[in-house]
Amino acid sequence: MKSNNQSILALSLVACLSSMSASSFAQKSSQAKAQDWPQARFEQNNYQSTSTVADVAQFMAALQKKDKSLTTYQPKTAPRNTETGQALNAWRLAATGKDPLRVYINAGIHAGEVEGKDAMQIILRELVQGKYPEIRQAIEIVTLPTYNADGADAQDPLNRRHQPNPDHGVGPRENVFGIDLNRDMMKAAAANTRWMLAMYQDFQPAAVFDLHTTNGSYHGFHITYEPAWATGGDAPLQALNRKMLTDVRATMLPRGMPTYDYGNFRFNKDKQIVAWESAFSSPNLVSNYPTLQYALGILVESYVYRSFKDRIEDNRLYVVELLRWLAANKEQVKREQFAAKARWADQWKNNDARLPLRTEMSLAETYSFEVVDPVKDANGQIIGEKSRTKMDLPAYVAFKAVDEIRxxxxxxxxxxxxxxxxxxxxxxxxxxxxxxxxxxxxxxxxxxxxxxxxxxxxxxxxxxxxxxxxxxxxxxxxxxxxxxxxxxxxxxxxxxxxxxxxxxxxxxxxxxxxxxxxxxxxxxxxxxxxxxxxxxxxxxxxxxxxxxxxxxxxxxxxxxxxxxxx
Incomplete structure (x- = not known):
């Protein structure tokens, strides 16, 4: 009996060691496979720093070796550098299917808002790895992750201290001349903006994403968004733009990611919250300008008070879901773009072309908000919450045209x-x-x-x-x-x-x-x-x-x- 028990014990030990060995081998094999793919800067140092211009270029160069359809991208007639000589590096990932929808994804326009820049590297790697075949088949992507190339390398722990940042800090908001590049689309004073305008003429995107991080209200949404609301845009195309974002909102909520229209709480004279309201309808913003080029525009704002790691992941999840929606609705987007151009041409055929001089915010819906009462440290970072209060509020997150003239x-x-x-x-x-x-x-x-x-x-x-x-x-x-x-x-x-x-x-x-x-x-x-x-x-x-x-x-x-x- 004793001998049999020893035999059984020995066999069990061998089996256990074999299992551990197999598990260890599988783990090492998985790690080896992961190491075969390029790693972003924050992956290499456990989120201690965000990427520089050179970091992104090095990552993309390594990724290009995995897939020749990922190429560097330079629009015809566009400047290659900022005024200080910093490279404006962009990449183009071709679709695997025919007649794809073209999407431009902009990141790092405010160099202190770095999550989109880092998330885009991971998204492109996942696409090259074959993770989202439906996107890869239907969508062709151009991205410039370090759009504010001057600011991308000017990292300092003292920048944007109200948000949890990597130890090495983030860049400043403006470019080296003090220009907010997200107010430059119409006047086109910066080389960066002239690069983007050249991209419009060369690549002709059907949709443009601009990735940011918020500064304002304690609302608890992981992502806030906004469609292109520029004055004078085609109304049905703008309606499709909004539908896209509300559709994605409905998809993300059951997955534990609350999202809503970008904005801030409106207060009355007694400092009581009475509404939620959006901000801008000016085409000088990168995300509003596309509507005047018959494209969809999407402002993506990650929640400033979430951790650096969480903000990168929020961007990754949300941008992928936007791309999924575009892939699934590719033909509808193309039809609406064509129809918008036809509607403008028809106004001229009817000798009655009209446009509004301005827009006003309008009520879109009533929505249930969670108002966060934060506990903040000396830098303004949230380190806890006293409470969350649910409030049903009117949401002024749409715009209507007024003062229409011929x-x-x-x-x-x-x-x-x-x-x-x-x-x-x-x-x-x-x-x-x-x-x-x-x-x-x-x-x-x-x-x-x-x-x-x-x-x-x-x-x-x-x-x-x-x-x-x-x-x-x-x-x-x-x-x-x-x-x-x-x-x-x-x-x-x-x-x-x-x-x-x-x-x-x-x-x-x-x-x-x-x-x-x-x-x-x-x-x-x-x-x-x-x-x-x-x-x-x-x-x-x-x-x-x-x-x-x-x-x-x-x-x-x-x-x-x-x-x-x-």
């Missing part, structure tokens, strides 16, 4: 400004013609100002100007020092609005635009004359061609010869 046939830009404005207009993808190509049977319209406000403080280093008024056929009463002549009219830049990107042309060139070139100071020589300039002003730098008045038809107005000196 747009002119196009704009003439003074030839004196041609060298300054042509590169910007063409970078946006607009067709720019010589002034002699303007329709000669249309009236020249002069802008009659009713109000001019030059900002007292700078924004983005610019004293912005807000102009109100109307276009009229009559020359303004105040005499100009220089007249518009037939010669200057013919040498002017003519930007017709009856073109696919005519909406964008309107918001760039109309003096009333809240985000146009007049607002951003490109024509301050006329619009911001100081008290010490007592001579006659120059001629108006922009004229409209064709009536913008609602009670005029485009073919009912004829140019009167006396308006122009021959």
């Amino acid at each position: 747009v002119p046939q196009g704009y003439l830009v003074d030839p004196a400004y041609a060298e300054k404005l042509r590169p910007i207009l063409e970078a946006h993808g607009l067709k720019v013609l010589p002034g002699s190509a303007r329709p000669k049977d249309q009236a020249l319209m002069y802008f009659h100002e009713t109000e001019r406000n030059i900002a007292k403080d700078t924004f983005q280093g610019i004293f912005t100007s807000q102009i109100k008024g109307q276009w009229k056929e009559q020359v303004p009463e105040k005499r100009a020092g220089y007249s518009w002549t037939k010669e200057t009219l013919d040498k002017a830049l003519y930007v017709p609005l009856n073109q696919p990107l005519g909406r964008l042309g309107f918001y760039l060139l109309d003096p009333r635009s809240a985000d146009g070139l007049v607002y951003w100071g490109y024509l301050h020589a006329y619009y911001a004359r100081g008290k010490g300039m007592w001579g006659e002003p120059p001629r108006q730098p922009i004229l409209a061609v064709g009536s913008a008045a609602a009670n005029h038809t485009a073919d009912s107005v004829v140019v009167k010869p006396e308006r122009v000196q021959e």
Whole structure:
């Protein structure tokens, strides 16, 4: 009996050792396989630091060796570096299927908001590994993970101390010139922005993601998002944009990831929470601008108070789910893009092209929010919660168009400004013609100002100007020092609005635009004359061609010869 028990014990020991050996071998084999793939910086050092520009380039170079369909990407005519010489490194992952949907994913635009930059490396690795075949078949991706390349390497533990950061710190918000790159899409002052505009013309994305981290309310959502709400975007396309995000919200919630529209709590005078409201509808934001290029736009904001590790994982999960939705709805997105362009063309066929001058926030729904009462340390990081209170609140997270007007046939830009404005207009993808190509049977319209406000403080280093008024056929009463002549009219830049990107042309060139070139100071020589300039002003730098008045038809107005000196 004893002998049998010893035999059984010996056999059990052998089996156990064999099992342990097999398990150990499997574990080592798994580790070896993982080591065969490139590791991001935070993976190599247990989340002690985020990636630099060189780190991302090294990771991507190693990943390219695994799949030749991952290539470096440089748009035609785009700058390769920032103004300081930092590389603008992007990569393109081809789809495995035919006629894919093209998606551009931007990260690191604010260099202190690093989670998207790090998550994108993992997402591309997973795609190359074959983890999401439905995405890989239907979607072609371009990404620039270190968009603010200046800031990506300027890491300092003192930056953004209110969020849990890796020990080595994160970068600053702005670029080296103090420009917030997420307010630069229209004026295109930075090399980074001109790179992105070139990407639009070259890659022609159907959707654009911009990955950020929040700064505001203690709301408890792991991700907040926003569709492209820029003033003047095609409404049905914007509705599909919002549907995409609410669909993904419904998918993520049962998986333990609460998400909602980006915004902050609204307080009354007694400091009580009364609503949730969104923030911006300006096309100068990377995520809003796509709607004027007939693309979907998605702002992704990870919750600033979650750990660095959790924020990377939240980005990974959410971006993958967005890509899944696009893959599943590829044909619908393409149809709606085509229809949006057709609707703009039809307005011109019907001789009634109209656009709003502004938007207002509107009520989208009532939603149940969890309001966090935080416990914070000296740096503002949440180290605990006193309580969470559920509140059903009206959510003002949509925008409606107001002050809709009939747009002119196009704009003439003074030839004196041609060298300054042509590169910007063409970078946006607009067709720019010589002034002699303007329709000669249309009236020249002069802008009659009713109000001019030059900002007292700078924004983005610019004293912005807000102009109100109307276009009229009559020359303004105040005499100009220089007249518009037939010669200057013919040498002017003519930007017709009856073109696919005519909406964008309107918001760039109309003096009333809240985000146009007049607002951003490109024509301050006329619009911001100081008290010490007592001579006659120059001629108006922009004229409209064709009536913008609602009670005029485009073919009912004829140019009167006396308006122009021959």
